[in-house]
Amino acid sequence: MSKKQEPGAAVRATIRDVASAAKTGKTSVSRYLNGEKDLLSDALKERIGRAIALLDYQPSQMARSLKSGQTRLIGLIIADITNPYSVEVMRGVEAACRQEGLTLLVCNTNNELDQEKHYLQLLSSYRVDGIVVNAVGMREAAISTLQQANLPMVLIDRKVANFACDVIGLNNVEATQMMTDHLLQQGFEALLFISEPATINTRLERLRTFLQRMQQSPQHIAEQCEIEISNTEALENMLREFIARHSDKRKAVMCVNGTLTLQVARAMRRLGIVWGQDIGLSGFDELAWAELAGVGITTLKQPTYEMGVAALSQLVARIQGNTDPVKDLEFSGELIARGSTAAR
Amino acid sequence: MSKKQEPGAAVRATIRDVASAAKTGKTSVSRYLNGEKDLLSDALKERIGRAIALLDYQPSQMARSLKSGQTRLIGLIIADITNPYSVEVMRGVEAACRQEGLTLLVCNTNNELDQEKHYLQLLSSYRVDGIVVNAVGMREAAISTLQQANLPMVLIDRKVANFACDVIGLNNVEATQMMTDHLLQQGFEALLFISEPATINTRLERLRTFLQRMQQSPQHIAEQCEIEISNTEALENMLREFIARHSDKRKAVMCVNGTLTLQVARAMRRLGIVWGQDIGLSGFDELAWAELAGVGITTLKQPTYEMGVAALSQLVARIQGNTDPVKDLEFSGELIARGSTAAR
DNA sequence: CTGTTAGCGCATTCAC
DNA sequence: GTGAATGCGCTAACAG
Numbered sequence: 001m002s003k004k005q006e007p008g009a010a011v012r013a014t015i016r017d018v019a020s021a022a023k024t025g026k027t028s029v030s031r032y033l034n035g036e037k038d039l040l041s042d043a044l045k046e047r048i049g050r051a052i053a054l055l056d057y058q059p060s061q062m063a064r065s066l067k068s069g070q071t072r073l074i075g076l077i078i079a080d081i082t083n084p085y086s087v088e089v090m091r092g093v094e095a096a097c098r099q100e101g102l103t104l105l106v107c108n109t110n111n112e113l114d115q116e117k118h119y120l121q122l123l124s125s126y127r128v129d130g131i132v133v134n135a136v137g138m139r140e141a142a143i144s145t146l147q148q149a150n151l152p153m154v155l156i157d158r159k160v161a162n163f164a165c166d167v168i169g170l171n172n173v174e175a176t177q178m179m180t181d182h183l184l185q186q187g188f189e190a191l192l193f194i195s196e197p198a199t200i201n202t203r204l205e206r207l208r209t210f211l212q213r214m215q216q217s218p219q220h221i222a223e224q225c226e227i228e229i230s231n232t233e234a235l236e237n238m239l240r241e242f243i244a245r246h247s248d249k250r251k252a253v254m255c256v257n258g259t260l261t262l263q264v265a266r267a268m269r270r271l272g273i274v275w276g277q278d279i280g281l282s283g284f285d286e287l288a289w290a291e292l293a294g295v296g297i298t299t300l301k302q303p304t305y306e307m308g309v310a311a312l313s314q315l316v317a318r319i320q321g322n323t324d325p326v327k328d329l330e331f332s333g334e335l336i337a338r339g340s341t342a343a344r
Numbered sequence: 345m346s347k348k349q350e351p352g353a354a355v356r357a358t359i360r361d362v363a364s365a366a367k368t369g370k371t372s373v374s375r376y377l378n379g380e381k382d383l384l385s386d387a388l389k390e391r392i393g394r395a396i397a398l399l400d401y402q403p404s405q406m407a408r409s410l411k412s413g414q415t416r417l418i419g420l421i422i423a424d425i426t427n428p429y430s431v432e433v434m435r436g437v438e439a440a441c442r443q444e445g446l447t448l449l450v451c452n453t454n455n456e457l458d459q460e461k462h463y464l465q466l467l468s469s470y471r472v473d474g475i476v477v478n479a480v481g482m483r484e485a486a487i488s489t490l491q492q493a494n495l496p497m498v499l500i501d502r503k504v505a506n507f508a509c510d511v512i513g514l515n516n517v518e519a520t521q522m523m524t525d526h527l528l529q530q531g532f533e534a535l536l537f538i539s540e541p542a543t544i545n546t547r548l549e550r551l552r553t554f555l556q557r558m559q560q561s562p563q564h565i566a567e568q569c570e571i572e573i574s575n576t577e578a579l580e581n582m583l584r585e586f587i588a589r590h591s592d593k594r595k596a597v598m599c600v601n602g603t604l605t606l607q608v609a610r611a612m613r614r615l616g617i618v619w620g621q622d623i624g625l626s627g628f629d630e631l632a633w634a635e636l637a638g639v640g641i642t643t644l645k646q647p648t649y650e651m652g653v654a655a656l657s658q659l660v661a662r663i664q665g666n667t668d669p670v671k672d673l674e675f676s677g678e679l680i681a682r683g684s685t686a687a688r
Numbered sequence: 689c690t691g692t693t694a695g696c697g698c699a700t701t702c703a704c
Numbered sequence: 705g706t707g708a709a710t711g712c713g714c715t716a717a718c719a720g
Contacts, residue, residue: 012471014697025707030699041705056494061469062410063697066712081431081450090425094452098459103466106425106450108438115442122447125405127356150400265636289633292609358713369691374715385689407713410696 013055022051033059065127074102074315075123075131077116079158081108083259085285085304086134089156092308093132100316102129111136124151130315135160137199152318154311159201166318168311168329170284170302172202175333176209179254179282179300182335186343188252188280190221192242194264195256197226203256206284210254221246229260235267243279252280252341258287258299265293281340284333295339303331357399366395377403409471418446418659419467419475421460423502425452427603429629429648430478433500436652437476444660446473455480468495474659479504481543496662498655503545510662512655512673514628514646516546519677520553523598523626523644526679530687532596532624534565536586538608539600541570547600550628554598565590573604579611587623596624596685602631602643609637625684628677639683647675 019026024044031039032048040048051057065071074097078086090106097104105128109115116136123131130152137158155167183191193210195203207224214222223242227234243251255261261283268275275281276295286301310329363370368388375383376392384392395401409415418441422430434450441448449472453459460480467475474496481502499511527535537554539547551568558566567586571578587595599605605627612619619625620639630645654673661668 015699016697019707026698027700027707028705031706034699039705044706058465058469060410060471060697061466062406062471063712064699066404066406066410066697066714067699069712081425081434087425087431090452091454094454103462104451106452107448108434108450110435110438118447121402122405125402127404127406262632262636265633269636287633288606289609289631289637292606292613292638293633293636294638359715360713363691370714371691371716372689375690378715383689388690404713407696408715410698410713411715413696 012060013057015057015059017055018048018051018057021055022047024048069127071127071129072102073126073128074104074312075119075128076104076106077119077123077131077133077135078106078108079111079116079134079136080259081106081110083257083285084288085157085258085302088304089134089308089311092305092310093312094308095305096309096312100312102312102316109136113137127151130154130319132156132311132315134158135200152315154315154318156307156311157202164326166314166327166329168307168314169202169331170307171330171332172205173209174330175284175300175302176206177213178333178335179284180210180213182298182337183252183254183280183282183341184217184220186252186280186341187250188220188341189249190242190246190251191223192251192253193222193224193256194238194253194260195224195226196229196260206256221249229263232263232267232270235263236271239264239267239271239273243273250280250344252282255281255283258283258285261285261287261297261299265297275340276342286336290336290338293340295342298338298341299336301334301336303333307331356404357401359401359403361399362392362395362401365399366391368392413471415471415473416446417470417472418448418656419463419472420448420450421463421467421475421477421479422450422452423455423460423478423480424603425450425454427601427629428632429501429602429646432648433478433652433655436649436654437656438652439649440653440656444656446656446660453480457481471495474498474663476500476655476659478502479544496659498659498662500651500655501546508670510658510671510673512651512658513546513675514651515674515676516549517553518674519628519644519646520550521557522677522679523628524554524557526642526681527596527598527624527626527685528561528564530596530624530685531594532564532685533593534586534590534595535567536595536597537566537568537600538582538597538604539568539570540573540604550600565593573607576607576611576614579607580615583608583611583615583617587617594624594688596626599625599627602627602629605629605631605641605643609641619684620686630680634680634682637684639686642682642685643680645678645680647677651675 015026015029018029028040028044029048076090076093080086094104107119109119113136132154134156135158153165155165157169159167193207195207211222214220225238227238255264273279282298284300286299290297290299359370359373362373372388373392420434420437424430438448451463453463457480476498478500479502497509499509501513503511537551539551555566558564569582571582599608617623626642628644630643634641634643
């Protein structure tokens with residue numbers, strides 16, 4: 001039973017190898033790596049340093065974490081990495097992690113509950129110090145798993161029912177009012193709120209606020225619909241019908257998020273409907289290409305980066321033992337008006 | 345010294361706790377979790393199952409991996425998560441991982457060499473089974489680190505000089521020829537190749553092919569320039585001058601990647617230059633909004649998802665001990681012609 | 689069928 | 705200053 005090795009698996013030097021190569025004990029090597037200080041004689045330090053370089057030794061974080069119980073790792077679970085919104089938030093979290101000397105591990109759940117559960121489980125079992133979660137939904141199935149893993153956690157954008165946890169998100173009421181008021185001010189008379197069927201609080205809050213606001217202007221028409229984002233046909237029909245229904249009025253649509261805005265714009269393009277002319281178009285989430293699409297698309301920009309930073313900051317506080325009551329951190333959005341909602 | 349606990353850190357039950365709660369030994373619990381099979385009596389299985397549920401026990405992957413030396417973890421290092429191209433590749437890698445029962449950990453280096461080194465080190469020290477890398481650059485600094493970590497690795501898109509490693513990428517020669525030929529066929533007479541200064545092979549190959557192809561049509565003008573993506577002013581000047589220089593000719597630009605195409609389009613918009621009319625516009629990488637930007641932007645679409653799948657597939661082969669000579673897997677791109685390069 | 693034992697690689701008392 | 709011994713949580717031989 002000599003040092004037989006698998007074809008691909010290289011031999012990893014251990015602390016023991018280094019110790020014997022440096023003709024010393026494991027303790028000194030460990031000290032060299034951590035405490036270091038001045039507890040070692042120069043001669044020993046020299047020998048150990050050479051041995052490490054020679055063997056290309058890398059301490060095993062596995063073993064190290066097992067011993068210490070600390071990983072300095074943060075998990076970020078994202079529902080849809082395809083969404084630029086999420087990516088921007090991630091960048092904020094990442095920058096903040098670096099600041100704190102933490103390392104970020106990102107997991108994409110692809111909007112699937114199974115995956116969310118899997119990653120939650122995984123990160124927990126690897127004993128990350130904390131998790132930032134952009135939850136898939138607020139259905140019950142996820143909740144149990146989330147509660148089960150009782151480690152510091154912060155939610156982003158989407159809340160989870162019956163789960164007490166800090167949440168970082170947009171001030172949806174304020175934002176939706178801004179957007180609705182903007183459309184009304186620009187002279188639109190019939191408004192359509194388009195959303196996906198997902199049962200997330202973000203969608204519900206925006207929709208509710210929209211409807212409430214519209215009730216204050218009974219002379220205007222408020223409609224809403226839910227469509228599967230991938231069902232292009234349904235989307236097209238919906239737009240066509242909305243326009244036909246209000247042929248004599250100035251119409252506008254409001255999309256609940258950026259991904260949807262993209263699909264709606266595409267559908268309009270296919271149908272030959274021109275935003276800013278035939279119809280008003282606006283949506284939540286800023287889009288990098290918003291100004292390039294025809295006369296430009298009006299968006300509601302979220303301070304995504306700052307939100308990411310705030311999420312990590314709150315998480316770190318929890319990790320450090322902060323036990324204040326659960327907080328709901330709401331950020332203000334910014335309306336960026338473009339040609340798609342220009343007044344007549 | 346009783347069970348004193350830190351404020352935030354919850355007590356995690358260990359296998360020993362479960363064993364004693366179930367009035368049995370650790371081995372049986374371990375068996376229950378792994379081998380399971382039918383080595384356990386029903387009564388014992390019952391007891392253990394209850395104990396696990398009661399204590400909310402979750403085995404520590406740390407300890408488990410330490411013992412087995414296997415993590416079933418794959419690391420993905422991405423240079424710029426902001427780039428939709430990377431995200432699409434990630435989705436392919438992810439799907440393939442799921443297929444193989446592997447778990448993907450994503451790290452974003454933000455195009456910083458330091459971060460790349462850090463993550464490489466980290467993933468290696470956590471003994472992931474393999475790494476898929478979208479390298480920051482091909483400068484020497486990175487190479488040493490890459491070589492140091494001698495664990496299965498596959499490169500995506502960008503090669504690293506002097507580092508023998510499988511690479512999955514686009515067939516840049518073919519793709520560039522397609523794009524160049526397309527522009528010439530559409531009647532453009534002066535072509536400008538715009539790229540970022542980064543020293544990555546992808547850029548160089550595309551540029552080289554472009555210049556070579558243009559040499560075969562001496563009657564046409566070929567120019568090239570490098571600009572910092574964040575330097576909007578330089579970009580605008582460059583465009584203005586190119587247009588002024590060839591006022592009597594049909595002109596077109598070719599952007600080396602999608603991020604750049606976005607910036608170029610923005611700059612044109614600011615300058616009042618209309619693509620498809622004043623100038624031709626095309627770029628590598630498909631863009632979700634390409635058809636929405638004015639008359640549409642011509643792009644060269646890469647089979648990103650498939651590339652991600654292929655990358656993981658090759659990595660798995662290496663992990664399983666495949667020692668074939670290093671491969672260069674090149675995928676064919678697809679030219680998607682849109683209004684921005686329409687013939688007169 | 690089930691429990692005891694011995695490490696995986698490392699950090700850490702505690703002696704020398 | 706330095707090193708031997710112990711245990712983190714878990715798996716796998718090896719006995720009963």
